[in-house]
Amino acid sequence: MNPLSLFFKKQYAVEDKIQRLLRYLEDMGQLYRGAYEAYLDGNYDDFAQLNEDLNKIEKEMDDLGLQIQMTLMRESLMPDSRDDLLWFLTKLDKVPSSFKHSLGAIAIEKPKIPQGFQDPLKKMLAHTHDAVKALAHATDSLFTDLRAVRQHVEEVGRQESEVDKVEYKLLRTVFENETFELARQYQLKGILKQLGAVTNLAEDVADAVLILATKHSA
């Protein structure tokens, strides 16, 4: 048993909860990719099931986030660190919401994915998944080893820029294609924007992680 755990029981308890939160985040990233790919492959039942699983996890993550916030408000941590963490958790909370809204839009709109869009979209999904994983690692480093934060944050940035490139290409294709009706063009644009928004958010949160790491390592 680590003798320090006697002194830092409260801190360790918050750390454990944050670790669980990050595992949920990674699971959501996996489910999001799986659900989206299932839709692209036409496996609508799988899509529905994975979307449901994602919603369940999103709910659990929401509850856990609230628990952490309550713990931080009630006890442990110095005010400075507490305020920083509350600010950060509020930011992080937007990532699972973006997964939910992106899949929710697909579930409601059931867009017809044009021929040739599947592979680039899967590429975007792979980069999105990697960005979320890197974000989870960056956040994990914020609580385990501040020195490692930067490299993970940079990885999030790289993945985000890959997503942007594919997104831009697909958007051009959508609007250059004269056979698409305007309504369809805007529907596809919405879908692409929502997919791209996940990595944009991940980058925003990663920047917040870097700010906190810099502040607390000096």
Next chain:
Amino acid sequence: MLDPTVLIFLTSGLFLGWSLGANDAANVFGTAVGSRMVRFTTAALICGVFVVLGAFFSGTGAALTLGKLGSVNALGGSFMAALAAGLTVLWMTKLGLPVSTSQAIIGSIIGWNLFSDSYTDISSLLKILSTWIICPLLSAVIAALLFTLAKIFVRKIGVGLIRMDGYTRLALILAGAFGAYSLGANNIANVMGVFVPVAPFPDLQFGQDFSVSSAQQLFLVGGLAIAVGVFTYSKRVMMTVGSELMTLTPLAAWVAVMSHSIVLFLFASERLEQLLANMSLPTIPLVPVSSSQAVVGAVIGIGMLQGGREIQWPRIYGIVRGWAITPMISCLLCFIGLYFLQNVFQQEVQRESHYLLSTRVLEKFQKEGIETTGLNQLSDSTFSSSAELVSAVSSIVPLSSQQGLKVVEFSLQNSLLITQEKIASMDKKGLSSIQLDALNQLQGQTFNFPWQLGDSLAEISSEWEVRGGGVKNKLHDRKIKQKLAYLYRNF
């Protein structure tokens, strides 16, 4: 049974202790409590316990320097000196000027010296005044160094945010405990130092190995008064200090508390002095320094390291002004208070002392390197005050401040009779068997001047010899002088 008037007189020391606890504890735990890094009850408990421990176990060193500056020799005088200092601190605090008991008590002692026409040892005064400059400077340097090292260390270990938070909190508590111990050790001299020469408690012996001296009992009581001050009134001050220093990061707050504690410890630790002396290094004077000065110095040190832009210089100037005004007000209050206590309340504020320049005294002067040419015209003259004596002597021969102190010491008439009963009843813990033998050989003898007892003991045994010269002998000599001072009081 203690005389109730003694207890009444001691209340002013307790009041001063209370105000020290109420105000100076904020320098130790203010940042941590004010910014809610540490709970007030936790801080107060730790602070109270460690202040008492520091006062009891390490309080003697700094108290001796205060004694040198002026030996307030009557309980009434000590009462007024402590009361004037306490009132000044309270007044300044109400005006919003963060001052320390150190400045106030120095002013009070000078006030007593002026009132009683006693000689003020300028070298001791300068030594204390110089620490008012050295203390914040040293604190600033230590803080800058410590902050740099702490930053490197934090970057190197790279622990996570939450653990770092926990470690910082623990470090703040430990630094606070160290700070409270140092505060007790260093500043107890301010609270009870003036009562040491007139300590009203008999020495207590517990079994063979453990005894508590009169001064230690005083320091224990003073330490408890400080602890009460911490519990009853320091919360508000801590909250103020904490919120004023909110721009400090937790790490910087820890560095500020730690640097303050190190400085206070440096100026209070006899063991460190001994270690330095053994290594033939210059020693640090054991002087009561201001914890406010130490904290302000530390914050400036950290601020300067970061470019100095965030330092609020007007506030610093205000604080420095407070440091200069405090001793003056305290001196004036003490002087006026002594006048009323003596003439309206008919209380003894100074013991009558007589100084005689006998032939033997003049011979002693010569032996101690004081120029005596021309002093024969003062032979057998008596003086009723030490200031008058030094003035008369220095009008004939030039005297350094140190020599002035010696002239006072050697001319003071105080008849000592060495009796079997008094030897039997005294605390012999600090005396070696050879020293005790030498004392026993002097049974039945009377000495008109205390130093004659010291000289006679030194003639019988070299273990009573004051060697003089050199840093290494400083500690030995101080111990001998402490033992002799005990004998002078006892007989």
